[in-house]
Amino acid sequence: MTLLDHPRTASTPDRAPASAAAPTGAYPSVPADVAAWVAEVAELTQPAEIHWCDGSTRERHDLLQLLVANGTIEQLNPELRPYSFIARSHESDVARLESRTFICSTDRDDAGPTNNWADPAAMRAELQGVFRGSMRGRTMYVMPFSMGPIGSPMAKVGVQVTDSPYVVVSNGTMTRMGTDALQAISAGADWVPAVHSVGAPLAAGEKDVPWPCNDTKYIVHFPETREIFSYGSAYGGNAILAKKAFALRIASVQARDEGWLAEHMLLIKVTAPTGKSYHLAAAFPSACGKTNLAMLAPSIPGWTVETIGDDIAWLRIGADGRLRAINPEAGFFGVAPGTSAATNPTAIDTLWGNTVFTNVATTEDGDVWWEGMTSTPPAKLTDWRGQPWTPDSGTKAAHPNSRFTVSARQCPSIASTWEDPEGVVIDAIIFGGRRATNVPLVVEARDWDHGVFLGATIASEQTAAAEGTVGELRRDPFAMLPFCGYNMGDYFAHWLDFGRRLRRSARVPRVFQVNWFRKGSDGSFLWPGFGDNARVLQWMIERLDGTACAEDSPLGSIPTADGLNLEGLEMSDEHLTELFAQDKAALRTEADDIEQFFDTFGDRMPAELRRQLELLRGRLAD
Ligand code: GTP
Ligand code: SPV
Ligand code: MN
Numbered sequence: 019m020t021l022l023d024h025p026r027t028a029s030t031p032d033r034a035p036a037s038a039a040a041p042t043g044a045y046p047s048v049p050a051d052v053a054a055w056v057a058e059v060a061e062l063t064q065p066a067e068i069h070w071c072d073g074s075t076r077e078r079h080d081l082l083q084l085l086v087a088n089g090t091i092e093q094l095n096p097e098l099r100p101y102s103f104i105a106r107s108h109e110s111d112v113a114r115l116e117s118r119t120f121i122c123s124t125d126r127d128d129a130g131p132t133n134n135w136a137d138p139a140a141m142r143a144e145l146q147g148v149f150r151g152s153m154r155g156r157t158m159y160v161m162p163f164s165m166g167p168i169g170s171p172m173a174k175v176g177v178q179v180t181d182s183p184y185v186v187v188s189n190g191t192m193t194r195m196g197t198d199a200l201q202a203i204s205a206g207a208d209w210v211p212a213v214h215s216v217g218a219p220l221a222a223g224e225k226d227v228p229w230p231c232n233d234t235k236y237i238v239h240f241p242e243t244r245e246i247f248s249y250g251s252a253y254g255g256n257a258i259l260a261k262k263a264f265a266l267r268i269a270s271v272q273a274r275d276e277g278w279l280a281e282h283m284l285l286i287k288v289t290a291p292t293g294k295s296y297h298l299a300a301a302f303p304s305a306c307g308k309t310n311l312a313m314l315a316p317s318i319p320g321w322t323v324e325t326i327g328d329d330i331a332w333l334r335i336g337a338d339g340r341l342r343a344i345n346p347e348a349g350f351f352g353v354a355p356g357t358s359a360a361t362n363p364t365a366i367d368t369l370w371g372n373t374v375f376t377n378v379a380t381t382e383d384g385d386v387w388w389e390g391m392t393s394t395p396p397a398k399l400t401d402w403r404g405q406p407w408t409p410d411s412g413t414k415a416a417h418p419n420s421r422f423t424v425s426a427r428q429c430p431s432i433a434s435t436w437e438d439p440e441g442v443v444i445d446a447i448i449f450g451g452r453r454a455t456n457v458p459l460v461v462e463a464r465d466w467d468h469g470v471f472l473g474a475t476i477a478s479e480q481t482a483a484a485e486g487t488v489g490e491l492r493r494d495p496f497a498m499l500p501f502c503g504y505n506m507g508d509y510f511a512h513w514l515d516f517g518r519r520l521r522r523s524a525r526v527p528r529v530f531q532v533n534w535f536r537k538g539s540d541g542s543f544l545w546p547g548f549g550d551n552a553r554v555l556q557w558m559i560e561r562l563d564g565t566a567c568a569e570d571s572p573l574g575s576i577p578t579a580d581g582l583n584l585e586g587l588e589m590s591d592e593h594l595t596e597l598f599a600q601d602k603a604a605l606r607t608e609a610d611d612i613e614q615f616f617d618t619f620g621d622r623m624p625a626e627l628r629r630q631l632e633l634l635r636g637r638l639a640d
Pocket of ligand 1: 136302303304305306308309310311328329351352353354355356357361417483534543546547548551
């Protein structure tokens with residue numbers, strides 16, 4: 019028997035740990051079910067060695083040195099960028115691979131039309147072949163981790179094994195990884211197992227390559243038994259399995275079953291000039307502005323924004339009946355291009371050192387550069403592929419999905435409450451996408467159910483965060499299209515039900531929709547975005563406080579003519595009108611597209627959202 023012959027049961031303590039898998043030295047004792055699972059993975063994948071990660075600074079240092087020796091990373095100039103590194107990936111391993119991401123529920127309909135489904139038994143058999151011997155000649159690292167502050171009632175734990183030291187270093191930044199998490203497992207916490215291999219076994223004496231990976235890739239989830247298997251890629255969400263695979267895909271299933279929400283959302287604390295603070299959660303698709311809003315430096319005086327999370331939020335109705343949220347992550351895996359002292363000075367400050375950059379360009383003096391960092395590119399660079407680059411090269415110096423990996427603790431705008439085990443109380447929820455046309459700068463939902471409709475109907479132009487054609491418009495409901503671990507129709511119903519529970523227990527958060535990316539007839543953005551997005555936050559907060567009025571419009575409530583604080587901003591009336599324009603004919607076409615999208619869910623589509631669509635059509639009829 020190996021681990022893929024059978025679905026995992028909650029615990030298998032009767033199986034004795036294989037001696038090869040037992041940690042040695044000062045490492046704390048390992049729960050029998052963890053040891054048994056590690057032994058099974060080792061039996062299947064045949065690593066040369068097993069290393070149990072303690073999560074210490076010494077361990078991280080040693081791994082970084084090993085990665086330098088292997089040629090996976092290079093140290094940047096320590097005088098310009100202390101203790102920081104650049105990794106250049108294999109050219110084929112640069113983004114999430116949605117076409118190779120599978121949800122293996124017993125019933126195909128439980129994965130739903132937005133996911134790639136594969137029969138669990140058939141997938142287990144296939145993975146058996148794929149993982150057999152896949153770690154030969156490599157070290158298998160065992161990483162116990164916690165998503166959420168250890169000890170928080172909202173935190174969850176897991177164990178990932180990987181044969182990539184780069185993934186260990188990444189995971190060490192992105193999660194609370196090491197012996198503390200193991201102790202939480204020893205204390206009885208239910209844990210999610212995740213197996214990761216780059217799929218590049220080494221024969222005896224074979225020289226390694228800088229970025230081992232495999233042309234064939236799998237990112238596989240068994241939602242019913244809460245298991246994750248990933249093969250062939252070492253990039254971001256494909257490999258840091260605690261992030262998208264666990265904290266979104268598996269956690270969304272746990273959240274459905276346990277009555278909470280696992281979302282692709284940033285979390286911020288906004289403080290008004292009055293001194294009063296508010297917490298907002300916002301869902302935007304990949305590479306559509308979460309990190310930037312999370313670190314926003316307001317352009318309007320008297321306002322501050324503090325960061326709690328930039329990519330994932332877990333939301334629950336707390337014991338006090340209020341909606342509470344935590345950031346399950348411990349670091350940022352953020353998009354580099356477009357990040358500058360003008361657009362996101364907080365990120366620039368965060369990245370002063372202790373940062374691993376992946377697929378950015380490097381300067382002659384050993385620092386980093388990417389498109390948008392400065393208005394004029396340096397005369398000479400080494401591009402993300404490692405090739406000499408000049409402004410005449412006609413290619414991007416940094417890959418469009420190049421990223422930085424950095425600890426959240428290092429962010430100057432991090433809120434003192436970001437690790438509050440009880441979470442912060444959420445006052446409003448925001449949905450957004452990247453839309454050149456049709457969608458106004460901001461609208462407010464009429465009520466929760468209308469808000470769920472706004473979330474369910476997000477469409478966005480595709481970015482470089484996953485494979486596919488950049489710019490192509492697609493539905494990305496709740497910004498969860500690639501991350502919902504079950505039938506999206508059931509997920510919509512779960513959101514509607516969550517609202518009913520909120521109404522019974524406490525104040526229901528307000529829901530808004532934003533679009534920073536509307537373009538004018540000349541093709542440029544109508545809204546300055548970034549720090550000026552605080553103006554939109556101000557309107558939202560005035561709506562919460564009941565001090566701003568709103569005008570009714572087909573899509574929702576919008577600011578009155580003088581509702582938005584535009585002081586100090588040069589914006590023509592014409593552009594402002596364009597920002598809020600609602601072209602009824604275009605929106606009717608969009609409504610037809612929404613209907614087609616809803617139809618793909620068949621009888622799993624909640625009637626309430628169909629009703630919301632008819633209400634919208636009613637408002638769009640002339
Ligand atoms: P993931 O990490 O992939 O989930 O992305 P994200 O949602 O955190 O996106 P991020 O904040 O990294 O932004 C992605 C890109 O959009 C970057 O190039 C930003 O510079 C750009 N961007 C962010 N906010 C704005 C804005 O308000 N206006 C404009 N024009 N661009 C923005
Ligand atoms: C995203 O694509 O939404 C990300 C980056 O946040 S990754 O972790 O690679 O999925
Ligand atoms: Mn993301």
